[in-house]
Amino acid sequence: MAEHVALMRNRGYKYTTQPVWLMRFDRFLQLNPVLQDEPVEVMLERLATAKATRNHAAECEKLKRVLAKILRHRNPSIPLRRPDSHPEKEVAKQWRKPHIYSPADVRRMLDIARSYPSPRAPLRPLSIYTMLLLAYCAGLWRGELARLDLGDIDLQGGTITVRQTKFFKTRILPLPDSVIAELRAYIDARRRAGASQDPRSGLFWHEQRSARYTKEAIAWLLVDVIRRAELKPPQGRTGPRLHDLRHSMVVNRILEWYRTGINPQDRLPFLATYLGHRDIHSTLVYITVTQDLLHHANERFRAVGAPCLNLGREVRP
Numbered sequence: 001m002a003e004h005v006a007l008m009r010n011r012g013y014k015y016t017t018q019p020v021w022l023m024r025f026d027r028f029l030q031l032n033p034v035l036q037d038e039p040v041e042v043m044l045e046r047l048a049t050a051k052a053t054r055n056h057a058a059e060c061e062k063l064k065r066v067l068a069k070i071l072r073h074r075n076p077s078i079p080l081r082r083p084d085s086h087p088e089k090e091v092a093k094q095w096r097k098p099h100i101y102s103p104a105d106v107r108r109m110l111d112i113a114r115s116y117p118s119p120r121a122p123l124r125p126l127s128i129y130t131m132l133l134l135a136y137c138a139g140l141w142r143g144e145l146a147r148l149d150l151g152d153i154d155l156q157g158g159t160i161t162v163r164q165t166k167f168f169k170t171r172i173l174p175l176p177d178s179v180i181a182e183l184r185a186y187i188d189a190r191r192r193a194g195a196s197q198d199p200r201s202g203l204f205w206h207e208q209r210s211a212r213y214t215k216e217a218i219a220w221l222l223v224d225v226i227r228r229a230e231l232k233p234p235q236g237r238t239g240p241r242l243h244d245l246r247h248s249m250v251v252n253r254i255l256e257w258y259r260t261g262i263n264p265q266d267r268l269p270f271l272a273t274y275l276g277h278r279d280i281h282s283t284l285v286y287i288t289v290t291q292d293l294l295h296h297a298n299e300r301f302r303a304v305g306a307p308c309l310n311l312g313r314e315v316r317p
Contacts, residue, residue: 001026004070021063040067098247098288099240101231106136106248109229116225121207123193128221130186131204131213134160135222135242137179139249139275142222142242146215151199155184165276173274250275250286258299 001022008015028047029035035043044067048060061084072078101109113132118124134140134148144162152161158180163170175183191197195205202212213221222242226232232239253271254264272283 001070004066004073007073018062018066021059021066024059025063025067040071098286099231099244100251100288100290101136101240101245101248103252105229105231106132106245109225109231112228113225116221116228123189123195123205123207124221126186126189127204127213128225130182131218132222132225132245133179133182135245136249138162138173138175139246141246142215142219145204145218146202146213148203149199150187150190150197150201150203153183153187153203155180155187162276169276171273171276246275247286247288250283251288251290254287255292 005015005019005022008018025043025047028050029043032046035046038046044060044064047063048057050056068078068080072080109132110129113129114125116125116128131145134145135142138160140148140162144165147164148160148162152163154160158177159172159174160183161170161172165171187203190203190205193205193207195201195207196210204213204218205211206213206217219242223232226240226242227234250271257264257267268280268283272278272280275283275286277283
């Protein structure tokens with residue numbers, strides 16, 4: 001299994017999730033030594049019955065595909081295995097509709113971030129504020145926020161460089177003047193707080209640890225802001241998620257295009273590139289139909305498409 005992981009990474013794949021499945025499978029076999037002489041199919045059947053959750057069943061199906069690929073690399077005569085789509089369909093039933101934060105929601109969260117209680121780390125409130133600002137205005141993932149370096153911010157050019165993204169892409173994102181002004185204020189405050197000025201140092205600097213914030217810490221802080229804004233329950237996984245900021249950025253941007261008379265369809269390829277997607281099909285997943293979006297789409301159809309239907313004529317059988 002280790003050889004397969006090394007092989008796939010040498011071929012250019014990140015291959016970060018599959019090793020986790022393989023490690024869990026290895027741990028399961030260590031805890032069940034009676035299976036050591038059994039065929040792989042039996043081992044996987046026992047693993048699948050270890051838990052009754054939908055996610056576990058889906059993970060087992062994905063593990064079967066990885067193991068089938070490993071065995072086929074060692075013995076090409078092994079026939080291809082037909083995947084079972086049922087477990088993943090069951091998981092899809094649990095899909096939650098994204099929560100679309102309104103501009104007022106975002107403003108409330110930004111206000112809470114600025115006043116975040118942090119007596120032993122005075123820079124933290126402004127750090128959280130800037131994280132939230134980039135998560136919404138630039139649609140950045142938590143990992144992208146964590147990997148931002150000081151040198152990735154071009155205040156003169158009004159851009160940020162996002163590295164090590166999906167599909168090994170690096171993208172340069174232009175930002176509004178107002179966001180660049182906030183970034184300039186944060187970088188000045190960061191310098192006064194004694195943070196490293198090395199361009200390779202983390203943009204979001206942890207005062208107490210003298211290091212960059214991890215993606216886990218960023219996620220915890222931003223989710224806590226969402227809870228403090230009373231948009232999410234105090235405990236548990238229910239309610240709006242951090243990732244919904246990215247969905248909200250897309251929907252609110254399309255709404256703004258509608259309001260200014262811009263045809264969103266013409267801008268979708270640019271939006272897909274901005275978000276780091278391979279094509280607009282990935283971006284379409286982020287378009288959650290809200291009442292406002294539906295209203296503006298209907299109005300556009302009425303203005304552009306309705307005259308083509310000749311509704312003024314009487315329809316005769």
